[in-house]
Amino acid sequence: MTTSSQTSEPTQPILVVGGTGKTGRRVAEHLRRRGLPVRIGSRAADLPFDWEDRSTWAPALQGTSAAYVSFYPDLAVPGAPEAIAAFAAAALAAGTRRLVLLSGRGEEEAQRAESALQASGAEWTIVRCSWFCQNFDESFFAEPLACGELALPVGAVGEPFVDVEDIADVAVAALTEDGHAGRLYELTGPRLLTFADAVAEIAGACGRPIAYVEIGMEDFVAGLAEQEVPSDVAGLLRYLFGEVLDGRNAYVADGVRQALGRAPRDFADFARNAADAGAWSAITEAA
Numbered sequence: 001m002t003t004s005s006q007t008s009e010p011t012q013p014i015l016v017v018g019g020t021g022k023t024g025r026r027v028a029e030h031l032r033r034r035g036l037p038v039r040i041g042s043r044a045a046d047l048p049f050d051w052e053d054r055s056t057w058a059p060a061l062q063g064t065s066a067a068y069v070s071f072y073p074d075l076a077v078p079g080a081p082e083a084i085a086a087f088a089a090a091a092l093a094a095g096t097r098r099l100v101l102l103s104g105r106g107e108e109e110a111q112r113a114e115s116a117l118q119a120s121g122a123e124w125t126i127v128r129c130s131w132f133c134q135n136f137d138e139s140f141f142a143e144p145l146a147c148g149e150l151a152l153p154v155g156a157v158g159e160p161f162v163d164v165e166d167i168a169d170v171a172v173a174a175l176t177e178d179g180h181a182g183r184l185y186e187l188t189g190p191r192l193l194t195f196a197d198a199v200a201e202i203a204g205a206c207g208r209p210i211a212y213v214e215i216g217m218e219d220f221v222a223g224l225a226e227q228e229v230p231s232d233v234a235g236l237l238r239y240l241f242g243e244v245l246d247g248r249n250a251y252v253a254d255g256v257r258q259a260l261g262r263a264p265r266d267f268a269d270f271a272r273n274a275a276d277a278g279a280w281s282a283i284t285e286a287a
């Protein structure tokens, strides 16, 4: 456990790149709740930030004390390490020394991006995460679950889904406290679940049957095309399901406890809270 202490709170804004996404939205909320100034980094922000347009980076970084960095679409895509190296250089040039990078487990390009940040000279922290619990209610899985069946090309491999609230707690600690610079935290939930286990927990929380069906990769990709999922996103999902979920990540890590001195949130709590909030039933009613 890190005995992190609260330092003097910054008056300069903290840039939250991807600040309207699953993790960044919560990082921004937690910072604001602590009375800290936040600047959202996204294409729709007042001061737009676009990974595809480097001329937007310096204005977004200008005057910030630290940045939370969630890359889009995924650190696993080719070119991500170069983008992170260039972003870190832009941050240092702007005087933004403290950088907290969201990363993924078992992805070659993501690990190269981590190395680029570690070599940049920034005061870095890396949060290397397992699959998010919130993929089930805030992303592509939500609608099929609401309709009663989730079909994916993955079998009995275990994944320790992490609650993005835990990611936000660790990121905010790293952005605002001493003791986290130079640390790579591997963030997972407290137990392994197969996708079938996860769907069973969601079904139990919803109080109605929801099926999990294992399908072949080609059927999965064809289904994404039918749903008009953009081809680059479909390619990424194919990579993630085809390569990353091969058992290499089927272990629990203790990054939440290392960073915060407490246990990570459990999937069952996520499922109950999301079901109570109508995450899956609301979509059913709208369908």
Ligand SMILES: NC(=O)c1ccc[n+]([C@@H]2O[C@H](COP(=O)([O-])OP(=O)(O)OC[C@H]3O[C@@H](n4cnc5c(N)ncnc54)[C@H](OP(=O)(O)O)[C@@H]3O)[C@@H](O)[C@H]2O)c1
Pocket (backbone or CB within 6 Å): 017, 018, 019, 020, 021, 022, 023, 024, 041, 042, 043, 044, 045, 049, 050, 051, 052, 070, 071, 072, 073, 074, 075, 076, 102, 103, 104, 105, 129, 130, 131, 132, 135
């Ligand atoms: N999902 C998982 O299980 C998982 C696990 C480990 C790691 N990760 C990592 O999580 C990251 C994604 O984070 P997230 O899930 O919190 O975000 P998210 O929910 O996917 O939201 C995407 C965010 O990025 C912004 N964005 C989209 N295109 C952009 C562009 N061209 N330039 C700048 N910003 C752009 C969006 O805002 P605008 O549309 O307004 O620009 C939004 O704020 C990826 O790097 C992925 O590798 C995900």
